């Protein structure tokens with residue numbers, strides 16, 4: 212099993228070692244978005260390297276969580292459990308496509 216907490220610290224240390232900025236969260240959000248866009252572009256064009264771009268996204272998420280003091284592993288486990296228990300009503304859009312509407316509950320508003 213991968214230790215995401217350890218990886219968060221490794222990603223942050225690498226940023227520090229390389230002299231990258233570590234206090235500009237807007238930059239981090241933009242770079243993570245950029246990497247996701249690169250992954251989509253390669254996927255959309257049938258080009259190789261999609262997995263590496265998605266790994267770049269994960270690396271940015273790990274670094275951002277370390278910078279913000281979040282435990283990504285803990286948050287992932289918590290959110291995956293929430294998603295498992297979510298209920299949806301299946302409906303149709305005006306164009307006839309399937310639309311899933313989340314049922315809000317007291318514990319998941």
Ligand SMILES: [Mg+2]
Pocket residue numbers: 246249263264267
């Ligand atoms: Mg990349």
